[in-house]
Amino acid sequence: MIQKENKDNLINSDIDRELEVTLRPRVFDQVIGREKEKRNLKIMIKAAKRRKEALDHILFHGPSGLGKTTLAHVLANELGVKIFITSGPAIERQGDLASILTNIPKFGVLFIDEIHRLPKSVEEILYPVMEDKAIDIVIGKGPSARTLRLGLEDFSIVGATTRIGLISAPLLNRFGACLRLDFYNNDELRDIVFQKAGILKVDIDAIAAYEIAKRSRGTARIAIRHLKRVRDYIEVNNIDRIKLSEVEKVLDMYEVDKEGLDYIDRKILRWIIKDLDGGPVGVSTIAAAFFEEVSTIEEVYEPYLIKAGFLKRTPRGRVVTEKAYKHLDLKQTKNALKKQRKLI
Numbered sequence: 411m412i413q414k415e416n417k418d419n420l421i422n423s424d425i426d427r428e429l430e431v432t433l434r435p436r437v438f439d440q441v442i443g444r445e446k447e448k449r450n451l452k453i454m455i456k457a458a459k460r461r462k463e464a465l466d467h468i469l470f471h472g473p474s475g476l477g478k479t480t481l482a483h484v485l486a487n488e489l490g491v492k493i494f495i496t497s498g499p500a501i502e503r504q505g506d507l508a509s510i511l512t513n514i515p516k517f518g519v520l521f522i523d524e525i526h527r528l529p530k531s532v533e534e535i536l537y538p539v540m541e542d543k544a545i546d547i548v549i550g551k552g553p554s555a556r557t558l559r560l561g562l563e564d565f566s567i568v569g570a571t572t573r574i575g576l577i578s579a580p581l582l583n584r585f586g587a588c589l590r591l592d593f594y595n596n597d598e599l600r601d602i603v604f605q606k607a608g609i610l611k612v613d614i615d616a617i618a619a620y621e622i623a624k625r626s627r628g629t630a631r632i633a634i635r636h637l638k639r640v641r642d643y644i645e646v647n648n649i650d651r652i653k654l655s656e657v658e659k660v661l662d663m664y665e666v667d668k669e670g671l672d673y674i675d676r677k678i679l680r681w682i683i684k685d686l687d688g689g690p691v692g693v694s695t696i697a698a699a700f701f702e703e704v705s706t707i708e709e710v711y712e713p714y715l716i717k718a719g720f721l722k723r724t725p726r727g728r729v730v731t732e733k734a735y736k737h738l739d740l741k742q743t744k745n746a747l748k749k750q751r752k753l754i
Contacts, residue, residue, distance in 0.1 A: 433606055433609055433610075433634065434479075434480050434483060435480060435484055436483070436484065436487050437484060437487055437488060438451070438452060438484060438488060440484075440605075441477070441480070441481070441484060442598055442601045442602050442605060443594055443595075443598035443601075443602075444477065444481070444591070447481070447589050447591065450587065450589070451468075451481070451485065451488075451589075452488075454466060454468075454586075454587065455485070455488050455489060458489070459489070463517075463564060464516075464517045464518075464564040464565050464566045465485065465489060465517075465519070465566040466566065466585075466586030466587060467540055467566055467567045467568070467569075467584060467585045467586050467587075468485070468566070468567075468568050468569070468585060468586065468587045468588075468589065469525070469568075469569045469570075469571070469574075469577075469582070469585040469587070469588045469589070470482070470568070470569070470570045470571075470589050470591055471570070471571045471572070471574040471588065471589070471590055471591070472572070472590050472591035472592060473572060473591075473593070473629070473709075473713055474572050474629075474631070474709075475629040475630060475631030475632060476591040476592070476593065476594070476629060476630060476631075477591060477630055478523075478570035478591060479521070479523060479570060481591075482519070482521040482568045482570065483521075485519060485566075485568060486519045486521075489517065489519065491515075491517050491518050491519055492515060492518050492519070493518070493519045493520075493521055494510060494513070494514055494518065494519070494520045494521065495521045495523070496510060496520070496521070496522055496523070497522065497523040497524050497527070498522060498523070498524040498525050498526060498527030498528040499524060499527045501522075501528060501529070501532050502529065502532075503529075503531075503532070504531060504532055504535050504547070506532075507532050507535055507536075507545075508535070508545055508547060508560075511539060511545055511562055512545075512560065512562065514562070514563060514565045515563055515565070516563040516564055516565065517563075517564060517565060517566075518563070518565045518566070519565065519566050519567075519568055520565060520566070520567050520568070521568045521569075521570070522567065522568070522569050522570070523570045524570070524571060524572070525569035525570065525571050525577065525581075526571045526572075526573050526574070526576040526577045527576075533578065533581055536567070536581060536584075537580060537581070537584065538559075539562065539567075540567060540584040540585075541584060543561065543562045543563070543564055543565075544559050544560060544561050544562060545559070545560050545562060546559050547559075547560060567585075569585065572709060573709070574588075593627075593628030593629065593717065594628050594629070594630060594633075595628070596620065596623045596624055597623075598623075599622075599623035599626050599628070599630065599633045600616075600619045600620045600622075600623040602623075602630050602633055602634070603619040603622050603623060603633055603634075603637055604616075604619050606633075606634050606637055607619070607637060607652070610637070610638075610641060612637070612641050612644075612652060613650060613651040613652065614637075614651065614652040615651065615652065615653050615654060617653075617654045618640075618652045618653050618654045618656065618657045619652075621654055621657045621658065621661075622636045622637055622640070622657055622661075624668065624669075624670065625661055625666050625667070625668065625669075625670045626670060627670040627714045627718075628670075628714070628717070632670075636657075636660075636661060636666070639660055639661075639664060640652055640656055640657055640660045640661075643656060643659070643660045644656055667737075669718060669720075669737060670714070670718070671715075671718075671720075671737075674700070674711060675711060675714075675715060675720075676738065677700070678696060678700065678711060678715070679715070679720060679721070679730055679734045679738060680738060680740070681699060681700075682696075682728070682730045683730050683734070683735065683738070683740055684740075688729060688730045688735075689724075689727055689728050689729035689730055690724055690726040690727030690728060690729050691727045691728050692727045692728070693707050693708060693712070693727075693728065695727075696728065712728075718733075719731055719733045720733055720734040720737065721734065
């Protein structure tokens with residue numbers, strides 16, 4: 411019985427992985443939004459094919475969940491080549507990278523996620539790889555050590571990072587194109603929700619799709635996550651179609667409000683307002699108060715709070731805006747208003 415259950419779980423996990431892959435667009439025509447990026451990439455691909463060369467090295471950067479990995483897969487599909495996938499933290503030694511590079515066929519694509527986390531010693535190996543299509547391997551140690559240069563096939567490196575500032579200038583300058591992916595607007599996210607609902611075989615109202623989009627923080631990954639949770643709800647309750655009422659009920663259950671703020675977002679804003687009279691406060695203080703890493707505050711919570719206009723950076727620290735007071739239905743004190751006008 412236990413063996414049968416384990417087998418069923420394995421089958422279900424395989425189905426989930428296959429479904430997850432099918433949710434990704436495969437070609438440019440399936441990619442919603444990103445018109446500027448698609449236009450530039452199409453030109454690069456067409457030129458590379460015409461010259462019968464590998465695509466130039468490309469770096470995608472921007473917040474997480476905006477389609478960097480998806481675009482890398484689309485590039486490989488449009489080129490008609492195989493894609494090899496790894497990540498910066500996974501490549502610990504020079505030998506790890508060498509074994510990957512020597513297996514990439516002509517015109518293939520190597521996708522390195524979180525490329526800013528490559529060890530320095532590994533990163534330096536990439537310099538001749540990207541420029542000369544060769545890798546230098548040191549054989550032996552001490553006075554008898556010698557360098558062996560291995561030629562590689564003509565291939566492309568596609569990097570992705572959420573923190574472009576951590577990439578060294580020598581590595582950054584070797585990319586032929588650096589494309590910044592920004593947040594989606596609500597109309598684009600609504601279309602993404604419709605597209606994924608069709609793949610998941612879920613019927614959804616236009617108003618319901620737009621409500622999911624509004625609460626998704628401009629991020630496709632979050633929109634898809636919300637759609638899946640609403641899908642769970644209607645399946646369990648035998649509901650045929652996703653309507654606005656179902657979306658509101660489910661996202662309220664998960665404490666996601668009309669502006670896309672979750673419980674932690676609102677807790678941070680309330681703490682700054684009630685305990686610090688609206689700020690200013692340093693990001694390290696916020697991290698300490700909520701038992702989080704500074705990088706988590708800076709990369710996960712702060713970007714959207716600033717983009718949505720609930721928080722502002724000043725030379726003295728973070729300050730809550732008037733919009734945050736209104737959204738949380740809190741009254742702004744005269745002292746807070748005075749400080750805000752002085753700092754912003």
